[in-house]
Amino acid sequence: MALPAKAFQLWLHSVAPAMSTADICRISGLKRTTLAQQLVRGKVAETTVVSISRALGLNPAESLANFSTFADLTRLAQPPTPAELVSQVATMDLLQAVITRSAADPKDGSGTLRALSPAPHATSVRNWVDAIDDGELRHRVSAATGVAPQNYSAQLTANRLSPELAVATSRAGGVGLTGGLVATGLITEAEAGWPVDARQSALDALSDGELVALAGERLQALGKTLRRQEQEQAQTEKIWENLG
Structure with missing residues (x-):
């Protein structure tokens, strides 16, 4: 579900009253035809x-809060949980952390640290939902939004969630409303108000056992995904062979 065109036009007039549509498209990198089509569809x-917010130097989260779907986005702002932060650390970064700790000098804890890859990563959405799921999250989201559980699961399998569904998931999980928008890549960590180096701090706070266990879970999930892709590729090749 997108934003009502009328509400968008009211917002746009309030933040850029003297700018034409052409000006807005020029500074934001939007195609005029794309914006025109969206307005026509309503x-x-x-x-x-x-x-547009970024082009105007506005915080996107605060801009989205002007629309009813995201009205509480900043008003009910709260910091991400440690589990959410770690969910946004890429699998390869987790493995690097394991190696770094293993190679560290036990006397002084030294080790060569590598900057974390920016969020989101290849499994950000699925990891984020898993991080806040108490076992009943999907059912609560389905009841609140009317989205069938299988359709919700299909989005997670594809590692995506619509912005509206991401916020609904945050509400159902009892966490800050910006977490899902970061996981989906709609806004950045900084735009969500996450502290600098928050992900690194959450990663550093994991015990060695917790870190290795989490890395193992990620690798197991990655292995399943790769095997499924290999099977699908093999099936596709077989079909082409049969077609001659």
């Missing part, structure tokens, strides 16, 4: 608001 994509 639904404007959240990414459009984010792009």
